[in-house]
Amino acid sequence: MTTYRLHYFPESGNSYKLALMLTLCGQSFEPVWTDFGGGVTRTAEWRASVNPMGEIPVLEEDGVRLTQTAPILLRLAKRYGQFGAANEQEQFEVLRWLFWDNQKLSGFMATYRYRRAFTPSPDAKVQDFLRKRVDDFLGILAGEVAQRPFIIGDRPTVADLSLCGYLSFPVEESGYDLAARFPDVHAWLQRIAALPGWKPPYELLPGPRLKRYV
Amino acid sequence: MTTYRLHYFPESGNSYKLALMLTLCGQSFEPVWTDFGGGVTRTAEWRASVNPMGEIPVLEEDGVRLTQTAPILLRLAKRYGQFGAANEQEQFEVLRWLFWDNQKLSGFMATYRYRRAFTPSPDAKVQDFLRKRVDDFLGILAGEVAQRPFIIGDRPTVADLSLCGYLSFPVEESGYDLAARFPDVHAWLQRIAALPGWKPPYELLPGPRLKRYV
Numbered sequence: 001m002t003t004y005r006l007h008y009f010p011e012s013g014n015s016y017k018l019a020l021m022l023t024l025c026g027q028s029f030e031p032v033w034t035d036f037g038g039g040v041t042r043t044a045e046w047r048a049s050v051n052p053m054g055e056i057p058v059l060e061e062d063g064v065r066l067t068q069t070a071p072i073l074l075r076l077a078k079r080y081g082q083f084g085a086a087n088e089q090e091q092f093e094v095l096r097w098l099f100w101d102n103q104k105l106s107g108f109m110a111t112y113r114y115r116r117a118f119t120p121s122p123d124a125k126v127q128d129f130l131r132k133r134v135d136d137f138l139g140i141l142a143g144e145v146a147q148r149p150f151i152i153g154d155r156p157t158v159a160d161l162s163l164c165g166y167l168s169f170p171v172e173e174s175g176y177d178l179a180a181r182f183p184d185v186h187a188w189l190q191r192i193a194a195l196p197g198w199k200p201p202y203e204l205l206p207g208p209r210l211k212r213y214v
Numbered sequence: 215m216t217t218y219r220l221h222y223f224p225e226s227g228n229s230y231k232l233a234l235m236l237t238l239c240g241q242s243f244e245p246v247w248t249d250f251g252g253g254v255t256r257t258a259e260w261r262a263s264v265n266p267m268g269e270i271p272v273l274e275e276d277g278v279r280l281t282q283t284a285p286i287l288l289r290l291a292k293r294y295g296q297f298g299a300a301n302e303q304e305q306f307e308v309l310r311w312l313f314w315d316n317q318k319l320s321g322f323m324a325t326y327r328y329r330r331a332f333t334p335s336p337d338a339k340v341q342d343f344l345r346k347r348v349d350d351f352l353g354i355l356a357g358e359v360a361q362r363p364f365i366i367g368d369r370p371t372v373a374d375l376s377l378c379g380y381l382s383f384p385v386e387e388s389g390y391d392l393a394a395r396f397p398d399v400h401a402w403l404q405r406i407a408a409l410p411g412w413k414p415p416y417e418l419l420p421g422p423r424l425k426r427y428v
Contacts, residue, residue, distance in 0.1 A: 052354060052357060053318075053354060054350075067310065068310040068313050068314060069313075070313045071306050071309035071310050071313060092289065095282070096282040099283075099284045099312075099316050100267055100282060102317040103320075103321045107317045123343070125337050125339045125340055126339055140267060140268065144266065
């Protein structure tokens with residue numbers, strides 16, 4: 001049986017994606033809180049010794065350190081036979097949405113929310129640039145999950161767990177009232193929250209929190 | 215034998231990634247120039263009939279339309295037995311760099327370069343925000359390709375073809391003189407350009423060009 005240690009900080013949607021996947025697959029993990037706010041992951045030492053990509057989360061599997069959330073999700077899906085694709089065509093769809101999520105939805109929402117909630121005085125022009133993109137991406141997601149229960153069909157996959165990551169945090173942080181503005185996205189999030197064993201981010205990712213400015 | 219049609223616009227690094235992959239695998243494709251500058255891919259019709267993600271490129275395989283560059287690269291690698299991973303560990307590494315490229319390097323360089331070169335009067339604050347990130351990402355890439363010929367080892371993979379996409383356009387467009395500022399990245403690009411059959415973007419992607427403002 002694999003032993004997991006998850007290096008995370010509580011506000012990280014990518015950390016939440018892995019914590020949620022492990023939890024929904026019935027696995028436990030040792031939570032290793034990391035001082036992201038203190039700049040640990042931006043140090044030369046972190047890049048040299050933990051992750052050259054300078055990112056968090058890091059998942060240890062029996063002591064082996066893995067990075068990049070989406071490939072880890074695919075690896076766990078294969079290991080546990082859950083939330084994966086049933087055939088090659090589904091696998092292509094899962095990959096499409098994982099890439100779209102990383103470049104578009106999670107990518108921009110992560111940056112927009114982090115600057116909005118956890119940094120003092122973010123530049124208004126930059127925030128406006130980011131917010132317009134997030135609006136567009138949420139509209140695209142809404143159009144898809146209005147048509148079927150989960151992103152590629154009737155079953156939830158790691159693509160759903162990826163897409164929901166940054167949308168599962170409290171509305172105060174993103175400023176996006178999804179229930180009011182994107183009801184189809186809200187309904188899809190509720191379907192994910194109804195999965196057996198589901199827990200919200202700050203229950204799975206405990207510990208000291210970043211200062212919030214809004 | 216599969217027949218390919220590639221919907222593209224010449225300045226698109228993602229289109230170049232697919233054109234280059236097909237070419238290096240010895241395949242030909244019918245180039246379908248698209249009026250991106252005229253806003254075609256942002257119309258409701260394009261989203262409804264071609265690609266709900268509102269993106270380009272689109273690759274037709276025997277008439278079947280596929281979107282999202284990275285999953286298409288993986289699919290082609292499998293079909294032609296070239297530029298793919300040799301085992302599960304390599305596959306994990308290829309995926310890691312494909313995701314990193316999409317979210318980070320290509321994601322930000324594409325936006326930075328497009329705004330800098332092909333839009334009038336981009337906001338300086340937004341450009342500054344984007345450029346700082348591109349600087350960081352190029353530094354990370356340089357650190358890796360200084361250690362080995364290609365991103366995951368001695369052989370080029372689709373991860374290299376993805377990472378090189380937006381870095382293969384003329385310096386006037388990005389403003390990044392890679393030879394001077396990131397010589398390790400420049401040397402790696404030269405290793406890619408030495409692959410049999412390699413061609414630069416505007417040779418593989420002909421047709422009317424966007425107005426350039428710099």
